[in-house]
Amino acid sequence: MGKEMTGASSLVKSLEAAGVDVMFGIPGGAILPAYDPIFDSSIRHILVRHEQGAGHAAEGYAQATGRVGVCIVTSGPGATNLVTALANAQMDSVPMVAITGQVPSAAIGTDAFQEADIRGITMPITKHNYLITDPADIPRAIAEAFHIASTGRPGPVLVDIAKDALQKMTTFKYPSEIHLAGYKPQVEPEDEAIRDAAVLIAQSEKPVLYVGGGVIKANASKELMRLAELMGAPVVTTLMARGAFPDSHHLHLGMPGMHGTVAAVTALQKADLLVTLGARFDDRVTGKLSSFAVNAKVIHADIDPAEIGKNRYADVAVIGDLLHTLNALIPAVQKEFKKSKPDLTTWWRQMSSLRATYPLGYTKPEDGSLSPQFVIERIGAISGPDSIYVAGVGQHQMWASQFVKYEKPRTWLNSGGLGTMGYAVPAAMGAKVGMPDTTVWAIDGDGCFQMTNQELVTCALNNIPIKVAIINNESLGMVRQWQTMFYEGRYSNTSLQSKFIPDFVKLADAMGCAGLRCERPEDVDAVIKEAMSINDQPVVVDFRVFKDAMVWPMVAAGSSNDEIMIARGLAPDWDSQEL
Amino acid sequence: MSKHTLAVLVENSPGVLARVASLFSRRAYNIDSLAVGPTENPDISRMTIVLNLEGHVLDQVMAQVYKLVNVIAVSEMPTDSTVHRELLLVKVATTKIDEVLEIVLRFGAKVVDEDEQTVTIECTAESVHIEALLKALTPYGVKELVQSGLVALERGTAALSDRTLSAQGISTLHEISTQADYQN
Numbered sequence: 001m002g003k004e005m006t007g008a009s010s011l012v013k014s015l016e017a018a019g020v021d022v023m024f025g026i027p028g029g030a031i032l033p034a035y036d037p038i039f040d041s042s043i044r045h046i047l048v049r050h051e052q053g054a055g056h057a058a059e060g061y062a063q064a065t066g067r068v069g070v071c072i073v074t075s076g077p078g079a080t081n082l083v084t085a086l087a088n089a090q091m092d093s094v095p096m097v098a099i100t101g102q103v104p105s106a107a108i109g110t111d112a113f114q115e116a117d118i119r120g121i122t123m124p125i126t127k128h129n130y131l132i133t134d135p136a137d138i139p140r141a142i143a144e145a146f147h148i149a150s151t152g153r154p155g156p157v158l159v160d161i162a163k164d165a166l167q168k169m170t171t172f173k174y175p176s177e178i179h180l181a182g183y184k185p186q187v188e189p190e191d192e193a194i195r196d197a198a199v200l201i202a203q204s205e206k207p208v209l210y211v212g213g214g215v216i217k218a219n220a221s222k223e224l225m226r227l228a229e230l231m232g233a234p235v236v237t238t239l240m241a242r243g244a245f246p247d248s249h250h251l252h253l254g255m256p257g258m259h260g261t262v263a264a265v266t267a268l269q270k271a272d273l274l275v276t277l278g279a280r281f282d283d284r285v286t287g288k289l290s291s292f293a294v295n296a297k298v299i300h301a302d303i304d305p306a307e308i309g310k311n312r313y314a315d316v317a318v319i320g321d322l323l324h325t326l327n328a329l330i331p332a333v334q335k336e337f338k339k340s341k342p343d344l345t346t347w348w349r350q351m352s353s354l355r356a357t358y359p360l361g362y363t364k365p366e367d368g369s370l371s372p373q374f375v376i377e378r379i380g381a382i383s384g385p386d387s388i389y390v391a392g393v394g395q396h397q398m399w400a401s402q403f404v405k406y407e408k409p410r411t412w413l414n415s416g417g418l419g420t421m422g423y424a425v426p427a428a429m430g431a432k433v434g435m436p437d438t439t440v441w442a443i444d445g446d447g448c449f450q451m452t453n454q455e456l457v458t459c460a461l462n463n464i465p466i467k468v469a470i471i472n473n474e475s476l477g478m479v480r481q482w483q484t485m486f487y488e489g490r491y492s493n494t495s496l497q498s499k500f501i502p503d504f505v506k507l508a509d510a511m512g513c514a515g516l517r518c519e520r521p522e523d524v525d526a527v528i529k530e531a532m533s534i535n536d537q538p539v540v541v542d543f544r545v546f547k548d549a550m551v552w553p554m555v556a557a558g559s560s561n562d563e564i565m566i567a568r569g570l571a572p573d574w575d576s577q578e579l
Numbered sequence: 580m581s582k583h584t585l586a587v588l589v590e591n592s593p594g595v596l597a598r599v600a601s602l603f604s605r606r607a608y609n610i611d612s613l614a615v616g617p618t619e620n621p622d623i624s625r626m627t628i629v630l631n632l633e634g635h636v637l638d639q640v641m642a643q644v645y646k647l648v649n650v651i652a653v654s655e656m657p658t659d660s661t662v663h664r665e666l667l668l669v670k671v672a673t674t675k676i677d678e679v680l681e682i683v684l685r686f687g688a689k690v691v692d693e694d695e696q697t698v699t700i701e702c703t704a705e706s707v708h709i710e711a712l713l714k715a716l717t718p719y720g721v722k723e724l725v726q727s728g729l730v731a732l733e734r735g736t737a738a739l740s741d742r743t744l745s746a747q748g749i750s751t752l753h754e755i756s757t758q759a760d761y762q763n
């Protein structure tokens with residue numbers, strides 16, 4: 001028999017039963033009944049400054065720990081402020097449960113104060129969502145929400161609860177089993193698909209392991225390593241997969257895509273087989289789709305059947321959890337290799353030559369000012385591969401992906417699919433809450449930082465000592481780069497003047513953080529070390545960098561990956577390459 | 580482009596029609612018609628969706644629809660062994676009642692209402708038959724008409740639950756597309 005209590009208490013008991021240890025939120029009218037039992041709960045509630053921050057913090061927590069991130073907000077504007085974070089979590093497959101208050105059920109549909117149809121609004125940007133008007137449905141909805149968010153292809157689930165459902169009395173009984181007629185993710189791959197994949201691998205003389213974020217979600221990095229070493233094949237890790245395979249490993253060619261390495265981009269282009277693991281042929285990876293990897297057969301392994309054939313035809317589709325898929329694939333490949341193992345010597349000679357000829361690099365500004373790439377490279381080198389790095393979106397994000405060396409999964413967090421400026425600070429906050437003993441760096445742009453920096457107040461008040469490196473080029477740098485390249489240097493509305501206003505050091509100070517500034521290359525290491533030494537409060541470093549630095553290499557949007565440029569107007573010297 | 584008829588079993592829960600409709604809208608799949616109603620199981624509704632699209636897009640549509648948590652089963656109805664029906668109600672304003680009644684008889688339709696100026700006709704048939712009836716009636720003056728979406732049921736003992744996407748194993752679904760479908 002269940003216990004009599006309010007719907008609100010039933011909600012909090014359900015969250016406790018789901019194993020929630022922390023949630024990020026802001027109370028308001030419709031959700032207010034839930035905040036009373038939250039006051040007594042074992043769950044830590046972190047009061048944020050903006051609901052978007054609650055959403056990104058839940059994402060950062062989830063990305064860093066692998067557990068479901070939770071946020072809780074009120075109806076209407078509270079709920080609509082979550083929309084960006086939900087869309088972000090949907091695009092990047094982040095397990096997250098969002099609880100929203102709703103106006104009382106009798107008022108739904110009357111345009112009541114703070115009413116918004118958040119279930120309707122978030123249908124296309126959540127994995128699933130609920131509107132609960134009967135308190136008896138609360139435990140089941142919460143249990144299902146956590147199950148759906150964390151299994152299959154992870155994603156955000158929103159549970160909207162009418163205020164009267166929180167106020168009414170009900171009995172609490174958390175379901176021990178969940179049965180969803182229409183939701184049965186296929187975990188085990190089919191034997192036939194594994195056999196077919198192994199046969200293709202054993203026939204391939206130019207294979208590439210095209211690794212996406214799914215490998216990290218599936219906690220399958222060790223298994224990926226075993227397959228890569230078994231095949232001896234080149235590995236590329238997408239923006240969402242940085243850290244899934246160590247950057248220091250000799251098989252790693254780096255990141256593919258619009259700002260990928262020449263070796264990684266070319267490996268995909270020239271391959272005869274793509275072993276695609278938890279990746280989705282995003283346009284930022286493929287460039288012009290019809291000219292992408294034209295001679296390659298494709299093995300596409302993913303837990304989401306809807307990704308198969310969405311953008312690129314798959315010769316072999318392997319539906320399943322990547323951990324199970326890799327564990328099945330490794331012995332199957334071993335068996336095929338006993339019959340014949342392809343010789344990858346020629347393939348590696350080509351790839352090694354590209355890797356050696358076109359390493360990632362940057363030129364230092366001629367005027368002696370600070371190079372943004374250098375700053376990011378030094379942060380990575382000094383803080384090391386055990387730290388977590390969280391980026392916003394833009395040039396600094398690409399440089400953080402390129403110049404920090406990742407050795408472990410869940411050490412690189414960013415907004416990949418949606419490209420959400422403002423992700424870094426709140427997501428870093430969530431990551432630090434989930435991993436309190438790990439150093440967490442937000443590597444942010446001055447544009448991004450000004451979208452969500454208010455969460456530093458939350459960090460300062462709640463003992464969440466993150467470190468923020470503002471790569472301050474006083475502009476919307478990536479947009480400016482495109483204006484330089486494609487709009488004849490007409491810099492329409494990309495100058496933020498952030499070296500003038502605001503004063504980031506004073507702003508940091510005002511928000512209870514340590515504020516540091518660095519303008520000269522020779523000071524970089526000392527400032528980073530000083531930031532590393534401050535652990536009793538958040539730190540913000542205003543790195544004032546060269547404004548005209550650009551992200552290279554680059555494949556222009558909509559162009560073929562064959563048209564990769566290593567610097568402005570400079571293509572790789574293909575004639576000197578044996579391809 | 581070709582016509583495809585999908586049968587979709589969904590949980591009878593609030594918002595499920597909006598979820599399916601939202602998915603089609605968001606991914607820019609055009610629906611020719613959509614009919615929804617109860618089934619032999621009170622917890623389950625059935626949608627019949629008619630689409631006009633390329634074969635390899637159909638795989639994608641089916642996989643995306645199946646991905647919705649409230650969707651239990653998706654199947655393309657085989658054209659050669661399926662009964663398709665649409666319902667037409669049409670009000671004809673005419674003085675030549677006898678000629679109209681002759682057409683009604685010829686098409687196997689029936690009169691459901693009649694007054695001095697109009698005759699209201701019901702016809703349940705395949706789309707082509709309904710189109711032909713409408714063509715025949717148009718010269719007499721169609722005052723108003725309403726049509727249902729198409730509904731479809733497989734002939735013989737086969738039932739949707741026997742041949743759903745989940746029962747087939749989704750990874751085999753893809754075999755109906757070929758690489759040539761993706762060349763553009």
